[in-house]
Amino acid sequence: MSNLHETLGREADLLYLANDQAISTRIGKKQGRSIRSTNKEGYLICGPYVKLDKGFHTIFFYGDVFDLSGKVEIDISCDKGEKIISKQQIKGASGIGVISIVRIYLDEECRDVEFRIYVDEAADIKFDALEVYSGEYVGEFSSLNKSYKKDLEWTLVLYQSYEKFFKKEAPFYLVVPWADAPEFHSRFSDMKDAGIINNMPMILFEEWVLSSTGSNIPENFDGWRIQQVIKLCFSKLFMSRKYITFDSAQFFSRDFDYKEHLYVGDILKTAAIEQNRYEKNKEFIESGELCWLKGNLVNASVAFDFIDEQFSELNEKKYHYIGCNGFFDSAICSSLERWAYNNGYDGFVGLIVLAPYEFAWYGSYVTYMEKELFFPVDPLIFLPIINESAVEEIKGLHLRPHHDQYGYLFQPPASNEPDPESLYQASLKINN
Incomplete structure (x- = not known):
């Protein structure tokens, strides 16, 4: 547990391991560096009675929940336990090695804050450590990948390239379904043991992200739409003030500095380039490109004009x-969701139900509603690879990204390549 802060990209303001004297247990058993439940009801951990300043604090409770049938409840209190700051029953872990992530706000300084985990006889849980991050957000910038088991090989290569070429310190959050997570964790652990990567990504469960952000997913939603909701609602976890999202079938092949490429001062650019609306729509019509709108496939010009029309009258620029x-930008995402609710849509989920294009909703909102924060940039930081011939060019060490592209993005049928690692290794030779 010594490198927790390296996973999250910054030093925790407070860190307590299970074997710290400040952490006590009423019913638990010390097991190595952990505290394990013992089929008894009571407090698994208590303590450490610390001072927290006024403001926001995010607490990571590390460990494992082995059996979801038992009761596990986390409460945070002060004034010798008289004042409950937060209390929640844990229906399932937040992620691999993460029992729960709790965000609180204190309206005044508290000097004897206690963190407790209460369990019943049926609970089977292990506590390893807790970290406290003070501030509105855990960090200033992070990366997010939403993946599934079928994309595991691609995700492993993406993360490997991320550690090698991402040149500013930033945590990498990986969101996967609970059922897929053990295999992801096993494969990443093997890579770490082999010295291929230095740190593990923070693996969070899709189910926890959706439930903790109040995202009620319709039964007919496929993984593609769920992925788009998660990319937007990640902002509601307050893990980072700004973030970049990755699909799995892409990887870096040379150094990338997000501060240099994605920022104007402290403002994060928007993935958008200015075009003539008539010419772009004509291109969509002539190519016959179809997109979803209100459950139907329509020409892309209709779908994207619809999104623009929600925020402004259409004009020549697109x-x-x-x-x-x-x-x-998490704050802009929050404003977008408020706009959605105020206009009768069910938050981010409602927008994706209407037209499942998260970047378009965010980009259009920034363009028309947050003009002072709109600085467009070409979204293609990777070279798109869309056919097998381009895949073979990479293997033959011939296909080099443009000077403002930093790797490769694979789309069907190119993303059907069974050995992403070989493509990644070939890309390293190209850039050498």
């Missing part, structure tokens, strides 16, 4: 928001 990555 901005292209669909690319391989989205660059999100």
Whole structure:
């Protein structure tokens, strides 16, 4: 547990391991560096009675929940336990090695804050450590990948390239379904043991992200739409003030500095480039490109004009928001969701029900509603690879990204390549 802060990209303001004297247990058993439940009801951990300043604090409770049938309840209190700051029953872990992530706000300084985990006889849980991060957000910038088991090989290569070429310190959050998570964790652990990567990504469960952000997913939603909701609602976890999202089938092949490429001062650019609306729509019509709108497939010009019309009257200028990555500002996402609710839509989920294009909703909102924060940039920081011939060019060491592209993005049928690692290794030779 010694490198927790390296996973999250910054030093915790407070860190307590299970074997610290400040952490006590009423019913637990010390097990190595952990405290394990013992089929008894009571407090698994208590303590450490610390001072927290006024403001926001995010607490990571590390460990494992082995059996979801038992009762596990976390409460945070002060004034010798008389004042309950937060209390929640844990229906399932937040992620691999993460029992729960709790965000609180204190309206005044508290000097004897206690963190407790209460369990019943049926609970089977292990506590390893807790970290406290003070401030509105855990960090200033992070990366997010939403993946599934079928994309595991691609995700491993993406993360490997991320550690090698991402040149500013930033945590990497990986969101996967609970059922897929053990295999992801096993494969990443093997890579770490082999010295291929230095740190593990923070693996969070899709189910926890959706439930903790109040995202009620319709039964007919497929993984593609769920992925888009998660990319938007990640902003509601307050893990980072700004973040970049990655699809799995892409990887870096040379150094990338997000501060240099994605920022104007402290403002995160929007993945959008200015175009003539008539010419772009004509291109969509002539190509016959179809997109979803209100459950039907329509020409892309109709779908994206619809999104623009929600925020402004259409004009000659159009901005292209669909690319391989989205660059999100959490505060702007919050404003977008408030706009959605105020206009009768069910938050981010409602927007994706209407038109499942998260970058387009965010980009259009920034363009028309947050003009002072709109600085467009080409969203294609990776070279798109869309056919097998381009895959073979990479293997033959011939296909080099443009000077403002930092790797490769693979789309069907190119993303059907069974050995992403070989493509990654070939890309390293190209850039050498």
